[in-house]
Each structure stands twice: as structure tokens, then as C-alpha cells.
Amino acid sequence: MAYLAMMAPRLTELHRVLKRTGTLYLHCDPNASHYLKPVLDAVFGHENFANEIIWRRTTTKNDYKQGAVNWPRVHDVLLMYHRSTSAARAAKRFQQPFAPYDEHYLETFYTFKDPDGRRYRLSDLTAPGQGSRGHPKYDFLGVTRYWRYNKEKMEQLHKKGLVEFRPTGKVPFRKVYLDEMPGVAIGDVWTDIRGMNNLGKEMLGYPTQKPEALLERIITASTKKGDMVLDPFCGCGTAVSVAQRLERDWIGIDIAKLAIGVIRGRLHNQGVDAGYEAKWLPATEDEAAALADEDPFGFQCWILGHLGINPLYQKRGADRGIDGRLFFFDGPDTGRPRQIVFSVKGGILSPVNVRELAGVVRREQAQIGVLVTLHEPTAAMRKEAATADHYRSHDDSLYPGLQILTVKDVLDGKRPQQPNSRTMTFPDPKMAKVGLAAVQQQLLKFA
Numbered sequence: 001m002a003y004l005a006m007m008a009p010r011l012t013e014l015h016r017v018l019k020r021t022g023t024l025y026l027h028c029d030p031n032a033s034h035y036l037k038p039v040l041d042a043v044f045g046h047e048n049f050a051n052e053i054i055w056r057r058t059t060t061k062n063d064y065k066q067g068a069v070n071w072p073r074v075h076d077v078l079l080m081y082h083r084s085t086s087a088a089r090a091a092k093r094f095q096q097p098f099a100p101y102d103e104h105y106l107e108t109f110y111t112f113k114d115p116d117g118r119r120y121r122l123s124d125l126t127a128p129g130q131g132s133r134g135h136p137k138y139d140f141l142g143v144t145r146y147w148r149y150n151k152e153k154m155e156q157l158h159k160k161g162l163v164e165f166r167p168t169g170k171v172p173f174r175k176v177y178l179d180e181m182p183g184v185a186i187g188d189v190w191t192d193i194r195g196m197n198n199l200g201k202e203m204l205g206y207p208t209q210k211p212e213a214l215l216e217r218i219i220t221a222s223t224k225k226g227d228m229v230l231d232p233f234c235g236c237g238t239a240v241s242v243a244q245r246l247e248r249d250w251i252g253i254d255i256a257k258l259a260i261g262v263i264r265g266r267l268h269n270q271g272v273d274a275g276y277e278a279k280w281l282p283a284t285e286d287e288a289a290a291l292a293d294e295d296p297f298g299f300q301c302w303i304l305g306h307l308g309i310n311p312l313y314q315k316r317g318a319d320r321g322i323d324g325r326l327f328f329f330d331g332p333d334t335g336r337p338r339q340i341v342f343s344v345k346g347g348i349l350s351p352v353n354v355r356e357l358a359g360v361v362r363r364e365q366a367q368i369g370v371l372v373t374l375h376e377p378t379a380a381m382r383k384e385a386a387t388a389d390h391y392r393s394h395d396d397s398l399y400p401g402l403q404i405l406t407v408k409d410v411l412d413g414k415r416p417q418q419p420n421s422r423t424m425t426f427p428d429p430k431m432a433k434v435g436l437a438a439v440q441q442q443l444l445k446f447a
């Protein structure tokens with residue numbers, strides 16, 4: 001299998017660079033998991049196998065087909081291995097996550113309440129096994145039994161008011177308060193994290209994007225603040241974004257050039273524009289030209305990412321002539337969002353391209369249009385751009401309505417001229433609440 005031939009050397013290298021206290025999670029679907037497990041057993045040692053986690057990522061309604069001869073496929077698999085189980089144990093490298101108790105459990109067991117409303121259950125204080133496990137036998141509150149704890153501890157519990165007889169009972173119990181319990185330990189079957197199809201707010205348009213909750217669970221359970229998270233198939237950077245938010249260091253690797261643009265946009269929306277480095281991407285005009293030649297879409301995504309734009313989001317609608325959009329609020333963060341539309345061009349251009357963008361700006365009721373060009377624009381193009389109306393901001397400043405930025409400008413740190421407020425692309429906490437369609441409606445409403 002070509003897939004295994006690709007994975008085996010990569011897993012070997014990942015094992016090589018993983019710290020002794022580190023953990024690997026390999027996410028795959030059930031078609032691959034039983035092939036990958038023996039490979040991982042060989043690379044990591046079967047004694048370091050920790051879990052096969054079943055993640056229910058969808059419901060049967062997405063996979064049920066009339067006439068099918070198999071059960072609907074609703075889960076993915078995460079194989080978890082320690083680099084060294086003993087080192088992970090010594091470093092306490094796993095923090096068990098807990099989920100709230102379900103209502104049925106609460107109604108069955110937490111049936112008692114203090115006068116102040118604090119809910120509790122009663123737990124058995126007698127020892128299991130009738131003394132066969134070495135528990136002590138003595139008299140406590142007039143009852144002689146084998147008890148779970150020694151007399152001193154029982155008396156302490158009593159003093160704290162944590163021992164109680166059931167109204168009809170003859171044996172004392174221990175009060176266990178609900179608000180002191182961590183919840184139910186999450187096991188190796190995860191049914192509480194929804195797949196991407198339900199997560200509109202997080203959607204970036206990357207086809208294999210994973211939910212942040214999935215990465216958050218893994219990262220919080222297996223790392224501490226300041227640890228390093230490496231995702232060698234990072235796609236649109238869910239692991240990168242979550243690791244950043246959880247204050248872990250991170251490295252993301254992906255073979256697809258477009259991933260970097262998406263990740264840059266994603267980090268920008270988190271307020272992170274610096275403090276990381278992107279490697280093996282064009283650093284000069286010549287390298288950018290080579291990328292534009294070899295992978296035009298990758299080139300477009302890469303340069304838009306520098307401007308904090310998620311390029312994939314634009315692919316979804318019929319946004320003719322637009323490769324990217326940014327939104328900003330002029331003045332207070334309320335009311336009408338303003339819009340900058342971007343067009344990226346790799347080839348030889350003329351004033352016609354500037355006029356086309358002017359048409360798009362009008363059609364979209366945007367405030368500013370930016371043409372991003374690989375080559376230096378001609379004097380005629382600059383002249384054409386200068387004929388466009390300026391955008392007047394709330395504080396009466398003027399900004400050119402049509403702007404041209406070269407790739408070199410962008411690499412040198414030049415950005416569109418616009419009012420000095422944070423720009424937003426999708427999804428953004430503020431804009432995501434409404435979504436692209438609703439923002440467009442809002443724009444029309446204000447037009």
C-alpha cells in the first residue's frame with residue numbers, strides 16, 4: 001500500500017524527534033487504523049501503545065444508504081502511543097479530562113440536599129470483602145463493622161459533618177457533595193465532539209479541517225503550558241491554532257502551500273501576527289514568481305495569507321473577480337462593517353485589470369479594492385487606479401479607493417491604506433456570529 005510506504009518513514013522520524021516524555025496521536029479512519037497499528041507497534045514498541053480512541057465524528061444520517069451492505073460508518077480512530085510509557089508516567093504526562101455527570105446518574109444517586117441546597121449522594125463506609133482485604137473492624141457511632149478507613153479518619157469525617165445515617169438506616173454513610181466531584185472520567189470512546197459539518201463558526205473551507213474541541217482535548221490531556229506540539233500534517237492548522245491559544249509552542253508542517261495562507265489568516269484572527277516563522281516558502285520576488293508558475297492557487301493563498309486573509313473562504317460563493325476580502329469597522333465596533341476586496345494577479349497586467357477591479361468594488365459595495373501584482377505595475381495602471389474615488393473615514397481621513405500592492409511591497413511589510421482598526425476575515429469571533437451571507441445582507445441594508 002502506497003499510503004503505508006509514505007507513513008512508515010514519517011512515523012519513524014516522528015519517533016526519533018519525540019521527547020521521551022512525549023505522546024503521539026495518529027488520527028485516521030477505520031480503513032487505515034488496522035494497518036497503521038502494527039507499524040506503530042514496530043516503531044514505538046507495542047508496550048508503548050496507550051489507547052485506540054474511537055471518535056464518533058458524524059451521525060448515521062450522513063452515511064446511511066438504502067441497500068447498503070454494511071453499518072453506517074460514523075467514527076474515526078486515534079491511536080495513542082507514548083514515546084516511553086515509564087517516562088510519561090514519571091513526568092505525569094497525562095491529565096485525565098472529565099465530563100459532567102448525565103442527568104440520569106444525578107437523579108439516581110445525588111438524591112439528597114442540604115438545607116442550603118447543596119446536592120450530595122451517600123457512599124458506603126463499610127469495607128468490601130468482610131475484612132478479607134485487611135480493613136479494620138471496630139465500633140463507630142454504636143455500629144460494629146469492617147470499615148473502609150481507620151478510626152481516626154472516620155472520626156475526622158464525622159467532625160466535618162460528612163457522616164450521616166439514612167432516615168431509615170442503621171449504618172452510617174459518607175456524604176459526597178456533587179460540587180466537589182470532578183465529573184465522569186472521559187474514556188476512549190468520544191461521542192461528545194461534533195464533526196466539522198456541524199461547526200459552521202469554525203469552518204475555514206479546508207476540506208479535511210478538524211474541530212478545535214478535538215485538538216483541545218488531546219493537547220490539554222497530554223501536554224502542559226510551554227510544551228511543544230508538532231502536527232506534521234497540519235492542514236489548515238487546527239492543532240497550531242489551539243496550541244497557540246493554550247500557550248503551547250508549536251510546529252506545523254504541510255505539503256500543501258495553500259495551508260500556510262490559511263493558517264496565517266487564522267492566527268491573524270487570533271490576534272497573532274508575529275512570533276512565528278514560515279519556512280520553505282518564497283522569500284523573494286523570484287521565488288514568488290516560481291511559485292506562481294508552478295502552483296498558481298498556492299501562490300494566491302500564500303500572498304493573501306501575508307495580508308491576514310483566509311483565501312479558501314472565497315472559494316465557496318460565486319464571488320467573481322475576488323480572491324480575498326477583509327472587513328473592518330470604521331470607528332466603533334458596531335454598525336456597518338466596511339469591506340476591502342482583493343484581486344491577486346501573477347501575469348502581465350494592463351489598466352484593464354484595474355478597471356475590472358473598480359467594477360468589482362462597485363458591485364460588492366466595498367470601500368477599497370486592492371490589486372496584488374507579482375510584477376511592478378505600469379505607469380498607466382497607477383494612473384488608472386488614481387482616478388478612483390477615495391474612501392472618507394469617520395474621522396475625515398481619505399484613503400485611496402483603488403490600491404496596487406506588489407508582492408515585493410507585501411513581503412516588505414506594506415499593507416493596504418485603511419483606517420487604523422483591526423481587520424477581520426473569516427471566521428472571526430465578531431463576524432462569524434453573522435456569517436458571510438448575513439454580513440452581505442447587512443452591507444446592503446446600510447447601502
Ligand SMILES: C[S@@+](CC[C@H](N)C(=O)[O-])C[C@H]1O[C@@H](n2cnc3c(N)ncnc32)[C@H](O)[C@@H]1O
Nearest residue numbers: 208209210232233234235236237238254255256
Ligand atoms: C487530514 S489533513 C489534516 C487536517 C488538519 N488536522 C486540519 O484540521 O486542517 C492531512 C493533511 O496532510 C497533508 N499532507 C499529505 N501528505 C503529506 C506529506 N507527505 N507531508 C506533509 N503533509 C502532507 C495534506 O496536504 C493535508 O493538509
